[in-house]
Amino acid sequence: MAKRAAMDEQTYMNFYRESISGYSGKAKRKICKKLLEEGKITFDPQMRLAFGNNEPKFFDKNDPDAIISSTTMTPDCMSFFEEYEYEKLYKYSVPFFYESDSKMKNLLEKAGINRFDKNNYAPDYIIGTSLQDVVPMWHEKDGMYFIKFVLQKSYFRGDSYQQIDYRYPIVIYFDESIKMFEIRYDAIKYSNQQADYDEYPNIVSFALDWLRDKLDIAIFLCEHENAIDIVNDKADSSVRIYKQMMDLKSGGAAELKAAKGRDAVLPFVGELRELIDENEELFDSSPEIKEIFLKYLNDIEATASYPYIYVKWEYAVESQSYIVKITFDYLSQKYTLLQHMTGTCNDFGMERMNNALKYFCKSAAFTKGEQIKY
Secondary structure, three states: OOOOOOOOOHHHHHHHHHHHOOOOOOHHHHHHHHHOOOEEEEOOHHHHHHHHOOOOOOOOOHHHHHHHHOOOOHHHHHHHHHHHHHHOOOOOOEEEEEOOOOOHHHHHHHHEEOOOOOHHHHOOOOOEEEEHHOOOEOOOOEEEEEEEEEEEEEEEEEEOOOEEEEEEEEEEEEOOOOOOEEEOOOOOOOOOOOOOOOHHHOOOOOOHHHHHHHOOOOEEEOOOHHHHHHHHHHOOOOOEEEEEEEEOOOOOOOEEOOOOOOOOOOOOHHHHHHHHHHOHHHHHHHHHHHHHHHHHHHHHHHOOOEEEEEEEEEOOOOOHOEEEEEEEOOOOOEEEEEEEEOOOOOOOHHHHHHHHHHHHHOOOOOOEEOOOOO
16 A cells, blocks of 8 residues: 655644644643643743743633644644643543553564654654554553554534544553553544444454554453442442433333432332332232232343443542443444543543543453454
């Protein structure tokens, strides 16, 4: 396959600008705060006088849209935005277990993949249009390892049919402490376009094939059979099931929401069991009726399936609380999909994704399933 031609610098950087301009206001404010902390920007006029046209870049007010528009088109800030793509919050992630005889760093170096160096980043000004022609880079931070693929995508904005080009990163995150990895990606923008429903399955399949071929690791399914029971049983935890979808054998379905401040129980199923316990003497006096009720409840629980659940990390400050939706048997297979909801949460970094993955593994809500064969 012929190598794609390089872009000019302004065109390349415009992909950063169009990508981040579509982020939420909260995400943009977080980026601006990080730019300020790293000394990329300043609101202090004295800093402007001291450094002139060099870093940090001066802004007379904290206007996230103006700051994003300017810094994404500044060559000295490219490494900042490259690093941000490794560490940002992604909407979706698909977890797997893995085994390897070597450390991840050794595997990545042996595979000959280029390492991201923030202090000496020099882009090749090429963004692939298919995963097959993308040259990935890996990044290490505090013992965490990431592999990033970046695609160029486009969509039509509003009714103007103006085509907007943007970056679409896909990150594979490794946690060596629990021997798990996640394939992380965002929703694809499809306004005024026909959605390609094979896009997400292709991302997951490509990533698994690539890891097998390049890193030679054994990959295992993420088993989630006991996830609901385990999260429910941890009554002393701030983590609880917030709501879930229940499919009944009869063909009916309902999204069930847990009452605030209560342990999550199945509505009507859990409440009927509680009713039987609270009226133990009455039901014991009519064992046939009690047996009929219990058989009915057991049948409901045995034959119902739970396509997805919402798990909430509940903290004293609501803006620190976050919700993860878990979809079981994703992509008509045995994969598990985590969808990271933003809502009122102010954390738009990878930490909440990492913490969720670690929680599900260490609690045994997720366990290592069968090996994926090729």
